[in-house]
Amino acid sequence: MRVNQLIALLQEHNLYQGTTLSDDATFDGLAYDSRKVSANSLFVCKGFNFSVDYLHQAIANGATCYLAEKDYNLVTPGIFVTDVRKALSLAAQLYFGFPQNDLFVIGYTGTKGKTTSTYFTRNILEQTFPKQVAMFSTINHILGPKPEDQFKAHLTTAESFDIFREMRQAVDNGQKVLVMEVASQAYLLDRVYGLRFNVGLFLNISPDHIGVNEHPNFANYLFCKLQLMLNSDNCIIDADTDHFDEVLAAAKVSTAPDHIFTYGVDQPQATVSLTSDAATLTDSQFSLTVNRDDDRLAPLAATYNVSVPGDFNQSNATAAILASLLAGAHVTDMQTGLANTTIPGRMEVLTTQRHGTVYIDYAHDWGSMNALLHFLHAQFPDHQIKVVLGSTGDKGEDRREGFAKALNDYANVAFLTTDDPGHEDPIAIAKEIDSYIDHTKVQTTLIPQREDAIHQAIATATNHDLVILAGKGQDAYQKINGIDTPYATDPVVAQEVIDELEA
Ligand SMILES: CC(=O)N[C@H]1[C@@H](OP(=O)(O)OP(=O)(O)OC[C@H]2O[C@@H](n3ccc(=O)[nH]c3=O)[C@H](O)[C@@H]2O)O[C@H](CO)[C@@H](O)[C@@H]1O[C@H](C)C(=O)N[C@@H](C)C(=O)N[C@H](CCC(=O)O)C(=O)O
Numbered sequence: 001m002r003v004n005q006l007i008a009l010l011q012e013h014n015l016y017q018g019t020t021l022s023d024d025a026t027f028d029g030l031a032y033d034s035r036k037v038s039a040n041s042l043f044v045c046k047g048f049n050f051s052v053d054y055l056h057q058a059i060a061n062g063a064t065c066y067l068a069e070k071d072y073n074l075v076t077p078g079i080f081v082t083d084v085r086k087a088l089s090l091a092a093q094l095y096f097g098f099p100q101n102d103l104f105v106i107g108y109t110g111t112k113g114k115t116t117s118t119y120f121t122r123n124i125l126e127q128t129f130p131k132q133v134a135m136f137s138t139i140n141h142i143l144g145p146k147p148e149d150q151f152k153a154h155l156t157t158a159e160s161f162d163i164f165r166e167m168r169q170a171v172d173n174g175q176k177v178l179v180m181e182v183a184s185q186a187y188l189l190d191r192v193y194g195l196r197f198n199v200g201l202f203l204n205i206s207p208d209h210i211g212v213n214e215h216p217n218f219a220n221y222l223f224c225k226l227q228l229m230l231n232s233d234n235c236i237i238d239a240d241t242d243h244f245d246e247v248l249a250a251a252k253v254s255t256a257p258d259h260i261f262t263y264g265v266d267q268p269q270a271t272v273s274l275t276s277d278a279a280t281l282t283d284s285q286f287s288l289t290v291n292r293d294d295d296r297l298a299p300l301a302a303t304y305n306v307s308v309p310g311d312f313n314q315s316n317a318t319a320a321i322l323a324s325l326l327a328g329a330h331v332t333d334m335q336t337g338l339a340n341t342t343i344p345g346r347m348e349v350l351t352t353q354r355h356g357t358v359y360i361d362y363a364h365d366w367g368s369m370n371a372l373l374h375f376l377h378a379q380f381p382d383h384q385i386k387v388v389l390g391s392t393g394d395k396g397e398d399r400r401e402g403f404a405k406a407l408n409d410y411a412n413v414a415f416l417t418t419d420d421p422g423h424e425d426p427i428a429i430a431k432e433i434d435s436y437i438d439h440t441k442v443q444t445t446l447i448p449q450r451e452d453a454i455h456q457a458i459a460t461a462t463n464h465d466l467v468i469l470a471g472k473g474q475d476a477y478q479k480i481n482g483i484d485t486p487y488a489t490d491p492v493v494a495q496e497v498i499d500e501l502e503a
């Protein structure tokens with residue numbers, strides 16, 4: 001990477017303040033972690049917990065220059081900028097050769113449904129472009145068709161440097177499309193600064209991620225999510241979302257009306273309207289009506305089966321249909337892809353002979369729990385709803401009251417147990433949830449061991465019951481006192497219980 005190119009790019013974005021380096025210098029490496037610096041690298045000084053010791057370590061490891069918001073007055077030269085997070089994103093794009101230019105990039109934001117929709121979209125597009133669809137999801141990253149190109153994710157949206165590094169790998173692996181989740185935190189911390197999306201989707205918004213290390217308030221949370229609409233060539237919006245008018249207004253700022261698409265349940269005003277045709281305990285079927293006179297959209301008027309239950313998943317699937325249409329998919333690809341998608345820990349279904357139907361779902365706040373229980377209650381009114389859940393410690397304290405509200409509205413029985421208690425006592429958390437429960441509607445039992453709670457829920461269930469194991473999905477740990485304590489996962493525990501009971 002040549003320094004004069006970097007300076008020109010920084011100047012273009014009004015970030016450049018000056019340098020103590022000669023402008024004909026070149027770098028062989030770029031890093032923001034002192035432990036990953038190689039010879040003749042540019043080291044980027046950023047972060048809430050940044051320490052000058054990291055800069056010294058980076059220099060010892062081979063950094064020949066640093067990029068920072070302040071001059072550390074060292075012999076080693078520096079490049080100075082007004083905003084180092086934005087500068088990191090631009091430097092990474094330059095260093096990795098702007099890999100986004102060789103990918104069709106689809107980004108999903110929303111409080112709920114990002115992971116599910118990302119999986120749906122990838123599965124559809126894999127029908128159209130086999131082995132050429134990369135994915136950055138909360139669960140895992142896929143950069144190519146080989147097993148070594150797939151690995152677990154650390155964040156929902158990675159640091160900018162890692163995003164562009166992985167995009168470069170994906171392009172080098174022959175990938176044509178990238179489907180990724182864009183958390184609000186990504187805009188808060190400029191992880192996608194300077195990235196233009198071919199398609200940006202806004203699924204929904206409800207209060208979440210507000211706290212010390214996240215957004216200061218809801219207005220900031222919404223502001224960050226809206227940024228995806230301002231940075232996308234095509235915008236797709238769920239017309240049923242709260243704050244729809246603000247989302248649409250944000251999309252209109254930089255996107256022409258015929259590149260803005262909306263969808264909603266039984267919404268004749270939306271570009272595409274979806275109608276639920278059937279729902280069983282294990283899957284569902286819906287139809288789309290196209291309300292805009294547009295030849296590209298016309299073929300979407302069809303019927304689709306989704307192998308994951310939940311009316312909210314019909315909405316997620318519709319988002320994926322529109323996004324994949326813009327990427328070049330045919331309706332048959334959509335129908336096949338949706339009918340064959342399962343998402344780890346999202347509405348996984350275990351059927352039993354005598355103990356009802358068991359759902360494993362990642363619902364871990366009021367919004368998702370409410371959507372899940374409302375769907376099950378409305379669709380299967382003759383069934384009793386039994387829920388196993390806890391609430392995380394050290395954060396999201398308001399979730400406890402939210403869970404109780406959703407249980408009061410729709411559940412019959414709740415087994416309150418452990419879910420990532422952190423430094424808190426799980427039973428104290430369970431008691432707090434219980435304090436908001438209306439016991440005339442919901443019968444509660446407090447059981448500290450999650451495995452025991454799952455056992456009791458399934459063992460006491462009959463074929464008229466729906467048993468919901470909520471909150472952990474496929475998490476293979478419990479966060480206890482700062483340690484990720486191994487946990488077999490809800491699906492494994494549940495299957496063992498079913499095998500034991502029905503042997
Ligand atoms: C508050 C927050 O989001 N922090 C993220 C941010 O940290 P940061 O830039 O402030 O860096 P830091 O962790 O304070 O470390 C300081 C700097 O020193 C460097 N360092 C550190 C140690 C060392 O020996 N040498 C060294 O150079 C680090 O590389 C870093 O650049 O950037 C880091 C990557 O560069 C992230 O790992 C870190 O995420 C933390 C772990 C986190 O938990 N973030 C959560 C809140 C988050 O981002 N969540 C979203 C939302 C999820 C959702 O929607 O559900 C997500 O996208 O996952």
Ligand SMILES: Nc1ncnc2c1ncn2[C@@H]1O[C@H](COP(=O)(O)OP(=O)(O)OP(=O)(O)O)[C@@H](O)[C@H]1O
Binds near residue numbers: 112117371
């Ligand atoms: N469109 C939706 N509306 C409401 N709830 C949903 C929707 N889609 C999924 N959910 C619920 O939210 C849970 C999380 O879904 P998913 O992982 O797809 O969302 P996410 O946006 O990636 O979530 P998170 O940011 O919490 O990781 C699901 O297990 C389901 O209970």
